[in-house]
Amino acid sequence: MEAALRPEKPRTRIQQRNRETILEAALDVFSTEGFRGATLDQIAAAAGLSKPNLLYYFPSKDAIYTELLSTLLTRWLDPLHAVDGSGDPIEEILSYVRRKLEHSRDFPRESRLFANEIVQGAPRILDQIEGPLRHMVDDKTALFREWAEAGKIAKVDPYHLIFSIWATTQHYADFSVQVQAILQSYEDSHFADAEAFLMTVFRATLTPAKT
Amino acid sequence: MEAALRPEKPRTRIQQRNRETILEAALDVFSTEGFRGATLDQIAAAAGLSKPNLLYYFPSKDAIYTELLSTLLTRWLDPLHAVDGSGDPIEEILSYVRRKLEHSRDFPRESRLFANEIVQGAPRILDQIEGPLRHMVDDKTALFREWAEAGKIAKVDPYHLIFSIWATTQHYADFSVQVQAILQSYEDSHFADAEAFLMTVFRATLTPAKT
């Protein structure tokens, strides 16, 4: 049973190390070139391995990409999972924004890989989106709606609220070239400003109108 | 002089028609596959022409792509150009948001093509971004800053304001697959909701605090 779900675990140290090296290099290449744009030769070069050696550890280019995508998606969803009814609603949502922004700062390649996949029609991840992702969003929007009914946050469309959080936070990873070209900041210095700005925006949006 | 700036204008009717057919088909293909992912065969098939015939009208794959990109960029920037000091500041900015959202609804392929290019590091449009685009943004942020000083809009970072407008509006084109998977709306029906939501967000963000 276990074996059926996770058919292969790396056995030797070498396997462990090389699989990781490959995935790391592949993330670099796939995130800037997209699936079709990336070549095994590029990945092999980036990993410091020969192309046949890549294919000793992974059955195909597709397999590398798919593995990256699936591990990526869980991490992408994690912050949303953490949103629950325990704390102050507005602070809860603002924390989510903050976590997503940190995600963009700390894992920009993952964000770009995901962006590439979605922009191009999500050909190999659509079922994940229509399944788990959609369900979790449905869950959280229900929670947001409760909060709105109870007057704890302003009455805004919860789906579009989530979209706007995704859009504004991911922007700093996905469009970082543009952001840096405009701000002429070559480090991550602008993330602090971005956070301050987004806190203002979402606090203003979510604070209920005075009765 | 004129000729130097626009070295080649389509001469015959056939040229006019076929160049347009090709660009239209190429927009379809490039926007969903990215530059490297797209093939001349795909574009030729989509255009209903033979591959050598494509290359009779355009010198290379690159040339088709570049032509699309440059015409696209001007249209992308147009709405920002239209923002000036003539009207009420908040309404002026909200109009900009509305126009950008309409752009996403009416020209999603252009938006995705642009997104593809930027996500992948803007290899063939970076100078356009560092030049004209950045200058216009610098212009408009200066205007926003004046408005903020004068107390006509809230004091928010004008650069991040613009980023957030781009991010939230383009999201509906670039990530339309995701949006539609979550909302399960297969038409553009959600654009009206998105507009209402974004109007709320930016009005709340820009309305100055009561003194």
Next chain:
DNA sequence: TGAATTATTGACCAATTGGTCAGGATGAGG
């Protein structure tokens, strides 16, 4: 109509790409 210009194509090419395979190198365990 007929000559000149423009449009179109099949056949072809060199380079690239994902992937295979037989055999050799390098470990780990006894």
Next chain:
DNA sequence: CCTCATCCTGACCAATTGGTCAATAATTCA
């Protein structure tokens, strides 16, 4: 030290891809 499994590679392959070219078809226009 020997053996066996793991690891690695050069050489190779078929398919794809951007692009060329000579020859043919269609238009244009006098």
